[in-house]
Amino acid sequence: MRIIGICFIAVLLTGCTTTDSSGPQSVASSPVTVHMSPSYKVPANAQSLGRFTGLSCQKTALDSPPTEPMALQSLGSLAGEQGANIVANVSVDQAASIPSCRRSITATGTAYRVP
Numbered sequence: 249m250r251i252i253g254i255c256f257i258a259v260l261l262t263g264c265t266t267t268d269s270s271g272p273q274s275v276a277s278s279p280v281t282v283h284m285s286p287s288y289k290v291p292a293n294a295q296s297l298g299r300f301t302g303l304s305c306q307k308t309a310l311d312s313p314p315t316e317p318m319a320l321q322s323l324g325s326l327a328g329e330q331g332a333n334i335v336a337n338v339s340v341d342q343a344a345s346i347p348s349c350r351r352s353i354t355a356t357g358t359a360y361r362v363p
Contacts, residue, residue: 266310280324282335282357290336294360300327300335301356305349316340333357 302323304314319340327335338357346352 255275279333280328280335280359281333282320282324282338282355284320284338286337288336288357290334290360291362294362295329297327297332297359297361299356300330300332300359301354302326303344303346303349304345304353307349307352308343311350314349314351314353314355316355317343319353323355323357327357327359330359331361334360336360347355 300323301345302319302321302325304316304318306312306314306324320338323338325337338355341354341356344352344354346354
């Protein structure tokens with residue numbers, strides 16, 4: 249019985265981590281690169297494919313908590329499915345309200361295809 253209690257506490261503590269997204273970042277999600285830096289300049293020959301939103305969702309209390317890297321990976325995957333190889337102008341919403349999610353994080357950005 250103690251082992252179950254210890255495992256439960258360990259699971260709760262893993263949900264208490266935070267990430268610092270204040271600095272410029274880029275996340276490589278092959279073959280799509282997600283640029284977090286607001287100073288990133290989109291190449292002049294890039295073709296815009298529109299805005300996309302990636303989601304990290306915790307549906308129940310037993311699911312893993314949502315994370316920013318998972319939302320960014322989801323964003324890159326969705327954009328890549330449409331032929332993008334770069335996502336820029338990315339914003340992350342840590343307090344996103346999605347009806348089917350207990351907690352969620354979204355990442356939204358503009359997808360581009362660069363030849």
